[in-house]
Amino acid sequence: MARGDIKTTSDPDNGDKWPPIAAFSQTAHTTDSESSDTVKKPVSEETAKLKRPARASGKKRGVPEGLWQMCQGCQATIFRKEAEQLLNVCPQCGYHWYVSAADRITQLLDAGTFEEWNAHLEPTDPLGFIDKKPYADRLKAEQKRTGLRDAALTGTGMIRARRVAVGVTDSAFIMGSMGSVVGERLARLIERATLEKLPLIIISASGGGARMHEGILSLMQMAKVSAALALYSRSGGLYISVITNPTMGGVAASFASLGDLIFAEPRALIGFAGPRTIKATIRVELPKGFQTSEFLLEHGFIDRIVDRKDLKSEIARVIDYCRG
Incomplete structure (x- = not known):
């Protein structure tokens, strides 16, 4: 399967924590009789870690090579283990690999x-x-x-x-x-x-x-x-x-x-x-x-x-x- 190349950005002042935690702060809008200003409530470190998306590295972690193969008969992408159980025969079209x-x-x-x-x-x-x-x-x-x-x-x-x-x-x-x-x-x-x-x-x-x-x-x-x-x-x-x-x-x-x-x-x-x-x-x-x-x-x-x-x-x- 094709792998997408995604560029990553790092911040020398923030180490591996990029984008910074503050970028994922939650904003609460509260209005009272004296002020209608927006008040920003900081999010805890633990909550921010849960919300932070995984960093793109250009590789898909935990996915070994060779799990999938394109069938020459029907051009479908086949899970290799499934075909091996059928003696290397395509489960969709019966093509013999x-x-x-x-x-x-x-x-x-x-x-x-x-x-x-x-x-x-x-x-x-x-x-x-x-x-x-x-x-x-x-x-x-x-x-x-x-x-x-x-x-x-x-x-x-x-x-x-x-x-x-x-x-x-x-x-x-x-x-x-x-x-x-x-x-x-x-x-x-x-x-x-x-x-x-x-x-x-x-x-x-x-x-x-x-x-x-x-x-x-x-x-x-x-x-x-x-x-x-x-x-x-x-x-x-x-x-x-x-x-x-x-x-x-x-x-x-x-x-x-x-x-x-x-x-x-x-x-x-x-x-x-x-x-x-x-x-x-x-x-x-x-x-x-x-x-x-x-x-x-x-x-x-x-x-x-x-x-x-x-x-x-x-x-x-x-x-x-x-x-x-």
Whole structure:
């Protein structure tokens, strides 16, 4: 919420007591037979303190930062705690807000069951890539800001007592783009799920596609992860892909689109290039909402739109059905 800047005035002779107490004196008008003069009755110190308005300091005392957030869906100002109780979903319009990879794992898996795999893998800078700043510096800054080593978490856990392999990408880390570490973690996740015959769930939140900072090393991750999924499919594994906002570029063009079942959150942005890029390239007006999960459901690209609160129970139901 916007904060108003209110200037304050101080009196060197009166210390913090400004305006002076006398300014808040009460005036009583009394008239007698001899005089109609106005008589000023002084107000006690204690009464004056009660009547004195609070000093403006430019800050609102006792109101912590981050209590409110504007919803990107309906533009309403929402009490953050209320949305958090709904798994970061707007209580007014149902728009699904950003959720970190760690929070998604907490929401999806049974409490205390997640075991991370390949956490030691960290990205390097083989090309010495520099855009606005060196890629190596960008990685350090992103790791410090997000607490992640890269844009994906992978491991195993339980969904209502059913053991699964799970991977989640996080758009907060360089837009969730797929570099060599993200691809390697996902490939190892899929290979282990194949060996241990585990259902596989990958939640995609990658608006950046392949990570340009790593050149061909990032592009080859699309093929590597897709090949691992092909072997997993041949072994009879169940792969559920969950697409969230945003899922774009090389992620949308590879593992996010290869699930045996493809779920999506409501109103998620899904596509290859962004709508502004497409419009600027082909110079035609685009269909309204053509890259939303609702449009893609209507045209057969995804199988079902699932609200965040229903995702855990829906995945458990599908696993039970496929086990027969």
